[in-house]
Each structure stands twice: as C-alpha cells, then as structure tokens.
Amino acid sequence: MRVKTLLCTLLTLLVIGSPVLGQNNYGSEKDLLRKADKLFAESDFEKAMPLYEDLVSNYPDNYHYNYCYGICILKAGKVKPRAIPFLERAAEISITTDYVFYYLAKAYSYANRFDDAIKAFKDFRDVVNTDEAEKYLINLEISNCEYAALNTSEAPNGLIVDKKEILKDQVIDKSNVEPKNGKYILLPKKYQPKEVTDPDTKYAFLTSSGQVMYYSVYDPKEGKDIVRLEKKGNGQWGKPEKLPAGINTKLVEAFPITGTDQNELFFSSNGHQGFGGLDIYRTKYDPTLGVWSVPENIGHPINSVYDDYFYAINEEEQTARFVSDRHAKPGTTTIYDVSFRKDDNKAFIDITGSFFHNGKDDGSRAIIRVLQDDREIYATSTHPVTGDYNLRLPAFGEYTVAVERNGFKEEHRGMSLAMGTPREFDQELIFKKLDNGQQRLFINNMYESGGMVLESNVFVRSGSDQEIEDEKGGSSYDTMYVADIPEEDTTETYTIEIVRPDSKKHSENVTASKSNDEKDGENSAAQNNNLGDNINSSVTASIPNDDLNADATEIDISGIVFQVQIGAYKDAEENALRSYFREKNISDLRFKNRDDGTLVVLTGESRSFRGILSQLRKVKAENNCGDAFPVAYYNGKEISVLAAKEWIRKQK
Known part of the structure; x- marks a missing residue:
C-alpha cells in the first residue's frame, strides 16, 4: 500500500539506533530496522516478519515495530489473529493518522471477533477521506462482518472430513480438484487475454456435455467477471457473453464450475455480501426464462473469512471438494474434502449451544x-x-x-x-x-x-x-x-x-x-442478583439422589412441572422482587417459600424439559437473567430435574 510503505519509511528516521539483543546478524537496532523496512517496502513480509519480531520483543512499546510486525503476521503468518495484540498496541500509542485501524479490523475478523472488527473499520473510515474508504471497500467490509456475525453460528453445511496442503500454483495445473461434472482446460488461444494478469484467466471450465465453457476475464474498470461460451450448431464456439450484473460485480468473480445439473453454477466472489474474502456462491440458470437466480452463499464451514474457491460437488457421492487459504503458509493452500452423507455425519456429534x-x-x-x-x-x-x-x-x-x-x-x-x-x-x-x-x-x-x-x-x-x-x-x-x-x-x-x-x-x-442450612432439594447454581443491601444472594446445593430411587410406577407424571428459576433470596419482600424483575420485563412471576426462609422466584412453565429449555434461553437472552436455570416440581414439591426426566422417561 502506498501510504503504508511511506509511513514505515518516514518512521524509520525517527528510531535511534542501539544494540539489539535478539539472534540476528545485524550489529545494531538501526541496521536491523533498515533491513526490515526495506523488505517491508518490497512486500516481502515473510522475510521481514522475524526481523520485526526481534525488534518488538526488545522494544514492546514502539509504535512502528508493533504496526509493521502486525501487518507481517497478517500478510505472511499462518495464524493471522496473532497480529491482534501488536496492532492493538500500535493503535494505543499511535502518533499519526494511519492504517492501523484497518489492519486491526482485518485481524479481528480473522479471529471471528466481528463486533470489534466493525468498530475498527468504522474508526478507520473516520480518519480517512471518502475516496480512501471507498478504495478499501469499508462499507462492504462492515457488511461482511455483520453477515458473518449472524451466519457463523448457524448449523454447518456439510462436514469437512479431510484436507491436503498443496502449492498454490498446483490448484489448476495438477487438477487436484477436478470435478466429475466437467474439467478445466486451457482456454483456446482465440479467447486468451493478451496479457495474463492471473494464472486462472488462462483456463476455462468445460462442462461434461462439451457444449459450454465458463471462464473469467479481467478488466481494470470492470474487475474480474465470468463469461459463458456456448457452441453453435456448426460445432464452432459462439460469442462470449458475460453473466449478468446480478452475478458479476466490480470486484472478483472466478473459478466457475457446474454441478450435476449443467444449469447449476458454483463460483467464487468477493463482491457479494459474505463471510469475507472470496466466498463460494451458487446460482442456477432457467433456460425457459433465460435468467439466472440470485447468487446464494453456500455457508460455513465451506466459506470462511479467508479466500475459499474452486468448489466441485459430486451429488451422486454426496461429497465435494474446495480450496481455501485459511491457515495456509505463504505460497501454499489447502484442498478440503466435504461430506454430506448422513452415515458420515453419524460419526460426529452436533451440539446446539447457548452462551x-x-x-x-x-x-x-x-x-x-x-x-x-x-x-x-x-x-x-x-x-x-x-x-x-x-x-x-x-x-x-x-x-x-x-x-x-x-x-x-x-x-x-x-x-x-x-x-x-x-x-x-x-x-x-x-x-x-x-x-x-x-x-x-x-x-x-x-x-x-x-x-x-x-x-x-x-x-x-x-x-x-x-x-x-x-x-x-x-x-x-x-x-x-x-x-x-x-x-x-x-x-x-x-x-x-x-x-x-x-x-x-x-x-x-x-x-x-x-x-x-442449604437443603438437598436445591440446585447447584449461583444467583447473584444485586437488589440492594437488604436483599442477599442465595446459593443452592445439589439435586437429591433420593428422588432417583423412587418407584416411577407410583408417580403420576401429570403432576410434574418444569419452571425457570431466576432468583432465590433471603430477607426479601415479594413487592421488591416484583419491582426488580419488572425492570427486566418479566411480569410472569411465581414465588415459593422454602423451609429455611428463602424466597424462590420462578417464571415460565412447561410439561417437558425441552419446552423449559426454550423458555430458559429466552429469559437469559432477552431479560438479562444470566444465572437462570431449570427446576422441576412434583405436586408443588421441588424435585431434581434429573429425577423428573427419569420418571417421565420410564412411564413413556
């Protein structure tokens, strides 16, 4: 980046040379810094990285060292989130308006810290002019973070079962991910660009019918777009036609591959809202109407904040392959195998959680x-x-x-x-x-x-x-x-x-x-609702195992009720508790007095444990009751959830 390189060169002049204690062949800090900055200016981040690491280890409060080392990790490091503490330190001690917020935002996004990334992108937008913000696509970056924040937590689409690291230039040449629905071939010379800016623009995907080709063309003003080429009745290729604007953007669309249905197309793009970087999208052509469907992001774990591309699906085998630069060393990438088979999924456990x-x-x-x-x-x-x-x-x-x-x-x-x-x-x-x-x-x-x-x-x-x-x-x-x-x-x-x-x-x-004084019937949980000095928090003990030994055949399970406990207090008045929980927008309250004088506060009710879990999540998420937990009652008497579920199971 022009401004970034200029900044590093200027700040070099501000550093006072002194001996460096790290293991290197340079006699002083000044010599080491001069070499590091030269490599940085040449974008040789991999070689510059250990030099800046040496510098920052000896001078942890130096802005320039933290800033450049953080960028080197982002550009050449295998674990990019490791840049965060160095860029955070640079942001803390920044002495000039620069790009630290942009790189910090990128580091946050690699760590899935999307809220922090959005804030840092906005901070960057605030300190640069409109043209610079547009140049670095800040609005799209923010939109991608918002999308990723909402979709990363969704159930995964497919299961990654294997991976293999390869050199980046082997992806097409060695056909490591050649799909069964067609193959990549050298683009006929007639259609090859005069100047090859990217290796993939030399290739085209030929469908299994042999009648259609897809490939990418680059234009400095239009970005990289996908083109469709179809054979005419005389066996000659027709005129190349760019896919419509709903698919092609001003950025990059590349690596087109069809599915089993030759009208179904998978491609990679960084111009549509997604997780960040190149994401894989699916679109389908309707030959009757002559239109393409709106591109659909195929989701995680296939897509990530890194570049993901070259997606080849085998619907018959219920498998797919794709390439991703996530956690890759410079010059390498990784092929991932994905399974959609139910039998494979049985070897895995799906956990639905709440934090x-x-x-x-x-x-x-x-x-x-x-x-x-x-x-x-x-x-x-x-x-x-x-x-x-x-x-x-x-x-x-x-x-x-x-x-x-x-x-x-x-x-x-x-x-x-x-x-x-x-x-x-x-x-x-x-x-x-x-x-x-x-x-x-x-x-x-x-x-x-x-x-x-x-x-x-x-x-x-x-x-x-x-x-x-x-x-x-x-x-x-x-x-x-x-x-x-x-x-x-x-x-x-x-x-x-x-x-x-x-x-x-x-x-x-x-x-x-x-x-x-803590009774056996109380659940193991801590409830620390601060209602004032006159209302004390209470803590309960374990579920009684005696309940488990009861004869389930003697239990009328219609008397079992699950509820959500949101508080348990001594020396508290009902009216004070009602007022307190009203501020949390909880009006459905029930109270139970224990023998030790503890007043238990409950909300919600269900005959099933699954039902009460749903209510529990809502109370925690919407009513700010992080210490709430499920409890069970049998004919008004508190019993363990464990026993209640066991009784219900035995009678079913």
Whole structure:
C-alpha cells in the first residue's frame, strides 16, 4: 500500500539506533530496522516478519515495530489473529493518522471477533477521506462482518472430513480438484487475454456435455467477471457473453464450475455480501426464462473469512471438494474434502449451544474454539443477539473448549465426548466473573444417556473456588456453576453433583465443609442478583439422589412441572422482587417459600424439559437473567430435574 510503505519509511528516521539483543546478524537496532523496512517496502513480509519480531520483543512499546510486525503476521503468518495484540498496541500509542485501524479490523475478523472488527473499520473510515474508504471497500467490509456475525453460528453445511496442503500454483495445473461434472482446460488461444494478469484467466471450465465453457476475464474498470461460451450448431464456439450484473460485480468473480445439473453454477466472489474474502456462491440458470437466480452463499464451514474457491460437488457421492487459504503458509493452500452423507455425519456429534455472561451490559458475543491435542479443529462465534452457536465434533475424544469474551482473557475447559454420548444435544457455556475478580468458564452438557439426564461432564469447585479432584485425582472435568457459599458456618456441609458421561454411574456426591442450612432439594447454581443491601444472594446445593430411587410406577407424571428459576433470596419482600424483575420485563412471576426462609422466584412453565429449555434461553437472552436455570416440581414439591426426566422417561 502506498501510504503504508511511506509511513514505515518516514518512521524509520525517527528510531535511534542501539544494540539489539535478539539472534540476528545485524550489529545494531538501526541496521536491523533498515533491513526490515526495506523488505517491508518490497512486500516481502515473510522475510521481514522475524526481523520485526526481534525488534518488538526488545522494544514492546514502539509504535512502528508493533504496526509493521502486525501487518507481517497478517500478510505472511499462518495464524493471522496473532497480529491482534501488536496492532492493538500500535493503535494505543499511535502518533499519526494511519492504517492501523484497518489492519486491526482485518485481524479481528480473522479471529471471528466481528463486533470489534466493525468498530475498527468504522474508526478507520473516520480518519480517512471518502475516496480512501471507498478504495478499501469499508462499507462492504462492515457488511461482511455483520453477515458473518449472524451466519457463523448457524448449523454447518456439510462436514469437512479431510484436507491436503498443496502449492498454490498446483490448484489448476495438477487438477487436484477436478470435478466429475466437467474439467478445466486451457482456454483456446482465440479467447486468451493478451496479457495474463492471473494464472486462472488462462483456463476455462468445460462442462461434461462439451457444449459450454465458463471462464473469467479481467478488466481494470470492470474487475474480474465470468463469461459463458456456448457452441453453435456448426460445432464452432459462439460469442462470449458475460453473466449478468446480478452475478458479476466490480470486484472478483472466478473459478466457475457446474454441478450435476449443467444449469447449476458454483463460483467464487468477493463482491457479494459474505463471510469475507472470496466466498463460494451458487446460482442456477432457467433456460425457459433465460435468467439466472440470485447468487446464494453456500455457508460455513465451506466459506470462511479467508479466500475459499474452486468448489466441485459430486451429488451422486454426496461429497465435494474446495480450496481455501485459511491457515495456509505463504505460497501454499489447502484442498478440503466435504461430506454430506448422513452415515458420515453419524460419526460426529452436533451440539446446539447457548452462551451466557452474567454481566448486565456485556451481551452474549463470544468466540468459541475447540482444540484436540493443542490443535484447533473447529471455530465458530455466537449469535450477537441470542448467544446461540453450533458445533460439530468427532463423536469420541477429549477436547478443550476455548472461549474468548471481550474484556476477558481466553478461558479453557476440558470436555469429553465418550461412548454412549448422543449424536445431538444441547449445551450451555457460562462465562462468569467471580467476586474475587477471577473469571471462569463453565460447561453444561444437557443430554440423555440411557434415559438419564447428564447435566454436565465436569469436575467440581467448592464455594471458595477450590478445585475438588475426582476419584482419579485428575482435573478432566469442570462444573457448570461455581457455588458461592457464604463464608459463615463453615463447619457444616453441602453437596454438589458430578456427572460423567463415560461412567456407568449417573452421578456421585462430593461433600465440602459449608452450611447445612442449604437443603438437598436445591440446585447447584449461583444467583447473584444485586437488589440492594437488604436483599442477599442465595446459593443452592445439589439435586437429591433420593428422588432417583423412587418407584416411577407410583408417580403420576401429570403432576410434574418444569419452571425457570431466576432468583432465590433471603430477607426479601415479594413487592421488591416484583419491582426488580419488572425492570427486566418479566411480569410472569411465581414465588415459593422454602423451609429455611428463602424466597424462590420462578417464571415460565412447561410439561417437558425441552419446552423449559426454550423458555430458559429466552429469559437469559432477552431479560438479562444470566444465572437462570431449570427446576422441576412434583405436586408443588421441588424435585431434581434429573429425577423428573427419569420418571417421565420410564412411564413413556
């Protein structure tokens, strides 16, 4: 970029030379910087990157070093989000109007931090003139971030089952992704451009009928457009016709490939709203009307914020292949194999989740990554309004779930998907900042195995946040909630439930030294609604296992009701609570008094657990009740959700 390079050259003059401690062959900081800036100006970001890394490691508060190193990571690094802390630092100490906001926005988008990316793009738009904003397509970038934020959390379209890294110039020449519906051929010389600006403009896709070709042509004013060429009755090729403006844009449309239906066309474009970069789109030609359908983005995980292209579908085999530059080293790219077969999908587990944060103003936006053996295997982001997300993971394995929330460092928790885990289940991720200032991520997996509800595959922490190890002495499980038990009366006990999906036991109890005033019928959860000094938060203990031993045949399940508990308070008045929850737009309130004087606040009602989960998500998302959880009652008496579901199952 002209302005960017000029800036780096000017700032070079401001740096005072001094010895550099890193491992390099340069005698001083000035020599090292001179070489780094020269490589940067030549766009050799891969070679410049380690030099700036050395500089920034010794001078972490230098604007120029952070700025250039961040750009090098974006341009040549395999893990582009690693540029974020350096560009954030550059933005903090910026001494001039420059492009740091633009590159920071790009880095945020690679990390699926779309809200942050939108803000940074707008900051960039505010400091440059209109022409520059249009040159860098800022309005389209913002639109793409908005689209990605809404669609990344949707259920994935297909399942990536394999991948292979290749050199970038091998994609067409070696026919690594040659589709069965046609093939790529060298474009006849008659139609080849006089000057080849991109290698792919030398090639055309020839349909299996041999009667139609599609290829891309480049025009400095019109961008790269897709052209259709059809044979005439005499066997000669007719006149090239550009596809209509609804498909071609002022930017790039390339890599056209037909589906099984020769009228169905897949192509890549960065000119339509999408996830960012080149996305793959589908359009269909209606020969009767002579029109093409509006291009449709084929969704994630095939499309991403990186360049995704060369999509070849095999509908007979229910598979596809595509090429993507995501996580690729310079000069390389990756071929991905996708399966749409139901049998393949059985080897995977679909998780429908909701993310919640108990802060009043923090919303429900988070970036979720799943790692196995320290390798990222899945990444998504939550819906910006509802906090919902979808995961698809191999059915058996030990995973680490990493969640990043604005204002908090990334938190990690283990998750085990074991034999007997259902192929679909609901999950909650709860990001909670404790009173001591620490943050915690809690996972709650809600599913049935042999009819039993396994509330979480976790290992438990006590109210003081002390870890309670399982019988193996390990730390492979984590709990849904932290039980913030009061510090008083520490000589008595409470019980927290642990559930392991890979164990024959449905639950086991752990005893810690706390108050006996906490009854067995209370659920393990922390509710910290701040209603003033005269209303205290209460914490409950575990679900009673005695309920599970009852004879289900003696239970009239018509007496079982599920509700959402949104609070439990001591020394609180009903009217004060009604006023408090009215401010959260909750008018459907029910109150129950426990023997210990605790007033329980409930909302919603359903005869099914699925039904109450739907109401629970709505309460959390729309009414700012991040600590709400489901409870069950039998003929007015509180029982465990676990027991209620088991009774219902046995009688069905």
